[in-house]
Amino acid sequence: MKVAVTYSTKEGLEKEFAEFGGRQFSGEDEPPPTDFFAEGDSSATIDSVLQAISSLGHDLRGYEADADLCSRLRCDPPQLVFNMAEGLFGASRESYVPTLCEKLCIPYTGSDPLVLAVCLNKAKCKELLSFHGIATPKFVLVSEEMSLSALKKLRFPAIVKPNCEGSSKGVFNDSVVKDFESLRAKIENNxxxxxxxxxxxxxxLGREFTVATIGNGDGMEILPPVEICHSELPSGAWPIYSYEAKWIWDRPEKPLKIFDCPAKLSKPLKAKIEKLIRRTVSAMGIRDWCRTDIRLDSEGNPQVIEINPLPGILPNPEDNSCFPKAARSAGYSYPQMLGKIIDCAARRNGIK
Ligand SMILES: Nc1ncnc2c1ncn2[C@@H]1O[C@H](COP(=O)(O)OP(=O)(O)OP(=O)(O)O)[C@@H](O)[C@H]1O
Ligand SMILES: [Mg+2]
Incomplete structure (x- = not known):
């Protein structure tokens, strides 16, 4: 099959920032936060993805998802786009490639633009989950012009996160607050x-898992859950999978043993988690692949923290990337994992 991989490298995002960023960040302001490019992939990750998909026998090209992507796809349309582009600007940035593909009538892997945008908007996503009766922690969305009185209904400790980010951007150890004054300071900082x-x-604060899925409908496969073992974090750190835990305390040269996969689960807990995942994927209209973060509440019931319909897929096992880890645990090599995602998108689109 003629396949095009679309991606956002850190270098690509930096170029995009240099060209267009001035319109959002007027020069005098503070520079972008240190984690601004955290969602971009390294060239090494992209090379591994390209190599793996080529090894499956596909006729392959790879494109940075920059402002020229539309004309590249238009000049040489593939039969399928394998999309892993995170984008840079705006709350709907993950929808850029799927929207272009829809305009050009090119089938693509993964969820549609609406689902990608809703899942990147944590509050909107939680509103939808609640509509479907899916448990998720209580929350309040705070915009700049709003009074903080609505926050009085929440219990401490609470966590403050930017509403439309991923890769733990803006989720630091000190994002957890225990009183109203620190909450106010954290919100202003946000x-x-x-x-x-x-x-x-x-x-x-119960056990935390992240659960990868591949496929659609009744054929969807739930890969072995990955447990986040907070006990491996430095002493005194909050038991959360923060930016520090993901990118600073855990490095390939000094990996944290923060994951247990397959997670040790009793039969009833496994069944509860699987039921929650199936309901979540179906309620949100997720397609082909996804990774859902969940945590147990004080009664031991799983709640959805957030949903990643465009999950990270760092190839190197030392990079501790959850989706490939779950796939390895299910017995799939890296190329087999990518092949399965491509196959379900192809099947869904009637491509042989
Ligand atoms: N309400 C909550 N209760 C408990 N822990 C939470 C809550 N919200 C976030 N966390 C912790 O913070 C981590 C990061 O939060 P979240 O998953 O929302 O951020 P993200 O940047 O979207 O993550 P990802 O890297 O998976 O895209 C979670 O994995 C979890 O450990
Ligand atoms: Mg998460």
């Missing part, structure tokens, strides 16, 4: 650093 609404959530 506006200054991330120029967007803050979501404040009650913290639920």
């Amino acid at each position: 506006f200054r650093q991330y120029s967007q609404a803050a979501i404040v959530e009650e913290l639920i």
Whole structure:
């Protein structure tokens, strides 16, 4: 099959920032936060993805998802786009490639533009989950012009996160607050650093899992859950999978043993988790692949923290990337994992 991989490298995002960023960040302001490019992939990751998909026998090209992507896809349309582009600007940035593909009538892997945008908007996503009766921690969305009185209904400890980010951007160890004054300071810091609404959530502190899925409908496969072992974090750190935990305390040269996969689960807990995942994927209209973060509440019931319909897929096992880890645990090599995602998108689109 003629396949095009679309991606956002860190270098590509930096170029995009240099060309267009001035319109959003007027020169005098603070520079973008240190984690601004955290969602971009390294060239090494992209090379591994390209190599793996080529090894499956596909006729392959790879494109940075920059402003010229539309004309590249138009000049040489593939039969399928394998999309892993995170984008840079705006809360709907993950929808850029799927929207282009829809305009050009090119089938692509993964969820549609609406689902990608909703899942990147934590509050909107939680509103939808609640409509479907799916448990998720209580929250309040705070915009700059709003009074903070609505926050009085939340219990401490609470966590403050930028509403539309991923890769733990803006989720630091000190994002957890225990009193109203620190909450107010954290929210102000969020506006200054991330120029967007803050979501404040009650913290639920039970076991945490992230669950990868591949496929659609009844054929969807739930890969072995990965447990986040907070006990491996430095002493005194909050038991959360923060930016520090993901990118600073855990490095390939000094990996944290933070994951257990397959997670050790009793039969009833496994069944509860699987039921929650199936309901979540179906309620949100997720396609082909996804990774859902969940945590147990004080009664031992799983709640959805957030949904990643465009999950990270760092190839190197030392990089501790959850989706490939779950796939390895299910017995799939890296190329087999990518092949399965491509196959379900192809099947869904009637491509032989
Ligand atoms: N309400 C909550 N209760 C308990 N822990 C939470 C809550 N919200 C976030 N966390 C912790 O913070 C981590 C990061 O939060 P979240 O998953 O929302 O951020 P993200 O940047 O979207 O993550 P990802 O890297 O998966 O895209 C979670 O994995 C979890 O450990
Ligand atoms: Mg997460």
